[in-house]
Each structure stands twice: as structure tokens, then as C-alpha cells.
Amino acid sequence: DAKTTQPNSMESNEEEPVHLPCNHSTISGTDYIHWYRQLPSQGPEYVIHGLTSNVNNRMASLAIAEDRKSSTLILHRATLRDAAVYYCILRGGSSNTGKLIFGQGTTLQVKP
């Protein structure tokens, strides 16, 4: 299973953009890049995913490097409710039901 590397923690100020980086230098051509977050005392929550092109949804944007060896999750305007652990995960595998393997993630603190 291809691995990802993320900073252990990041800080942001409320209402400012946040860029959460992820390195995945061993990504294979069929791996999708998934991002999840886990708020305190809750289950992980899907945020966004992509393959090659940048992606936007109501929660965030995902910028994928041209060589796909890194990606950045962008929260356009951080709120206190965005304080969570953010996980960057590659979903691939030999079967269609490739499992999600969670790393340590990035703990995001948002300061008022």
C-alpha cells in the first residue's frame, strides 16, 4: 500500500485560508487521493478526493501536483469548526474494494 506523509500539526487563524500538504511519492497510476477529517469525538468524515485534476466541492479544494507525487487540501476560510485531524489517504489496491489505510494525519488548530 502506497504511503502518505503529512505534517503532524498545523495552526491557522480563523477566516484565513489553510493549505494542508501531503506527499505521496510512491503513488501508482490508479491510486485515488482521498482526504478525510475527524472532528473531536466523531467518526472520520469524507472531505474530497481526486485522481489527476484539481477538484472543488462545498467543503474544500484539492490541488494535485502534475506528477501526482503531492497534493494540497485547501480550506478557503477556516472556521473554529474546522479544527480536526486531517488524513490524506491513497485508495487503490488490486480489487475495487481497496481499503483506506489511515496514517497519523495533520492536527489542525484554528485560532480565533
Add this chain to the structure above:
Amino acid sequence: DTAVSQTPKYLVTQMGNDKSIKCEQNLGHDTMYWYKQDSKKFLKIMFSYNNKELIINETVPNRFSPKSPDKAHLNLHINSLELGDSAVYFCASSQDGRHYGYTFGSGTRLTVV
């Protein structure tokens, strides 16, 4: 409507007991999973079922036995509970395919005393 629901939310039990955690999803997903999150907050996959068939079985003690009566349900039965089984257990479901996300339940906090 809760998409992935787990019961109970909290479970406190003594060592040596047998307990079950239930999970149901109403999303029509084909695959369901059990994850364990220990005190260090690492999330580890335990099992996965696809259309009632076991497809992932990580290195988990035999005391843990998943059961899927239909594709909307995946239960976890634990025999002879040990102190080290204390953790938060999350159920999740997804459609087949690498481009689909997982939907997680809110977790069951198991405390073995």
C-alpha cells in the same frame, strides 16, 4: 436519517465477557468495514465485507468475529474481552470502486474493566 448507525454508542463491560456491536447502513453500499481506534488515535482496519462476503481480514485475534446477515448490516462480536480491547470501534460503508468515499458511523466506545 443516519446513513451509518452503530449501537451501542458506549459499552462498558468486564474482562472475560462477550459483547456485540451492531452496524447498519441505509446508503445501499455494497461494502462495509470495521475500524478500531486505540488510545493513541490510530485508525486500523479490521474487517471488510462485500455483499455479505468477507474480503479483508487483517491480523485480528480470533476472539473478534464479524457477521454480515445482509449487505446493509455488519455486526462485530467479541469473545472473552480483554483490557486491550478498549478502544473506539467505527463502522463504515462504501460503494465498490477506488473513486468512492467511505461513510463512517459515529463510533462505539468500548471500555473493558
